[in-house]
Amino acid sequence: MSNELIDAREQFIQGMSRITHFWGFPKAMGAIYGAIYLSPEPVSLDELVDLVGVSKGSVSTNVRMLERLGMVHRQLQVGDRKDYYLAETDFWQVARNLLKEREQNEFGLALRTVGESLNLVASAEASGEDAELAAFYAARLQAMKGFFDSLDSLVAMLISLDELRLNALSRFFSPTKKS
Structure with missing residues (x-):
């Protein structure tokens, strides 16, 4: 991935953190949604830890909140025990x-x-x-x-x-x- 695309992704993730913080939600929740939203493929919790830079516990907690809000959807992949997540785009x-x-x-x-x-x-x-x-x-x-x-x-x-x-x-x- 080019440096420009990496920078664009990082900037978007930071922007989503600010927006969710403004609305009274944790910054990590916005960052996680931003990372999932800009992912063309479903993303695992481990991948989100690397993309967002927060602990796996924080990622797990915030992904559950995003699921409850209908902002992300869990997707199971055959033969893999991990959960993967897709962003709601509506x-x-x-x-x-x-x-x-x-x-x-x-x-x-x-x-x-x-x-x-x-x-x-x-x-x-x-x-x-x-x-x-x-x-x-x-x-x-x-x-x-x-x-x-x-x-x-x-x-x-x-x-x-x-x-x-x-x-x-x-x-x-x-x-x-x-x-």
Whole structure:
């Protein structure tokens, strides 16, 4: 493999690490997905250790997470006891899986926290300056709750889109080619 292709692969793997870290996932998970994505053939855990430079335990843990998110798929090879992995290349499906995972875990918790805070403010027996502060808190928390409720509905809608609508959405967001 030429130095330029090696550099391109390394740069992509680093970029995927940054993206996954930004979204709250381990950097190694992004690096592993990047290495699998740019592999024309299924990749074993041992190969991923060499490509990404993290321990086999870390590779194994992160590959399981990627599998759970539907970002990679295990492929068995006849006569070989090792597991091999291929990347999911349907990015709309990956986005749906990630939204579903995040929506179920983090977003649900955030919604509950805002709601509980709003209930605490509503039950507070405040007078004087505290009454003004309680009204301020209530207004701010209600605005946040309204936004989160809208966002939750949007995410639920995206998660529930079927393939036909996803393809239409994909075409809508794809850059058009000028003649």
